[in-house]
Amino acid sequence: MSTTPPKADTIDMDLGLKGKVAAIAGGSRGIGRYIASALVREGCSVALYARDKGGVESAVETLTQAGGNVAGASIDVTREDAGEQMARFALEEFGRIDIFIGNAGGNRRKPFVDTTDEDWTDLLNLNLLSHLRAARAVIPAMRDQESGSIVFVSSIFGREAGGPGLSLYNTSKTALISASKIMALELAGEGIRVNCVAPGSIRFPGGSWDRRCNEQPEAMEKFVADNIPLGRFGTAEEVADVVTFLASDRASLVTGACLNVDGGQSKSLI
Ligand SMILES: NC(=O)c1ccc[n+]([C@@H]2O[C@H](COP(=O)([O-])OP(=O)(O)OC[C@H]3O[C@@H](n4cnc5c(N)ncnc54)[C@H](OP(=O)(O)O)[C@@H]3O)[C@@H](O)[C@H]2O)c1
8 A cells, every 4th residue: 555645736626715814823834834835725815923033934935926825923822912913913914814723832741740830831821822812812703704714733642642751742732622622612603613633743844753753763663663554754734734624614514523634643532
């Protein structure tokens, strides 16, 4: 069986995203940048946010050169007013918000007994609260439009135990899936869908798995053989494709779901 990823541009399915407006928290590099690129290819206008101004400018420039209608702002999503800032920026730039992607996130590994209140506050702020604040800020515009799609990027380790050292990451990613499910129930009657994706180990140039593969190729080969049934790391394009589908009306019956994008890596039954 071939385990090579298919080329995204060979897939022909009209997602009906032309003219829609998407806002992406953490859209300047990594998976978020690929999501921005996929949404631009589908004809969305995109507002993207990240902390590093140069990274935001470079992403906006590249995507604009590729024909996209793209704007970006340097915003730290962990700030209490970041949700409002992101919503205001997208509305000022594009006049509406059809899609919100909560992708910003990070990890902090350490044994539970060594974790501090500061660690918990930081990780919960980045991986959970920032997305809840952003959702609260974009929902009024989606309500006025009577439609909207929110997609959060969680992790397979939000659905099952990631292992020792991952209490901060695991807890924050699980809580995001849990909150999104309740949001989906509350907003279903208003035409707003809320879903998550749960990526497994995703390799892209400059990312953490890429770095580990370059530093310890044999260990990483063994990791893949032991953990990923499809026999390779996922690509950021493959995560972006699933996010883009969930964001679109082609996923009109999907809400309150969390889709694994992991080559079979997750062992969770639910
Ligand atoms: N890579 C994987 O294998 C994998 C697996 C499972 C889940 N995930 C999840 O997928 C998401 C993206 O991961 P990634 O590997 O693509 O990460 P990444 O390469 O580190 O990119 C993260 C993006 O979020 C932005 N960001 C980070 N902190 C931010 C903050 N406080 N405010 C605003 N923007 C912020 C970054 O830009 P700035 O640094 O400039 O702010 C960047 O645009 C994360 O939620 C991660 O947990 C990744």
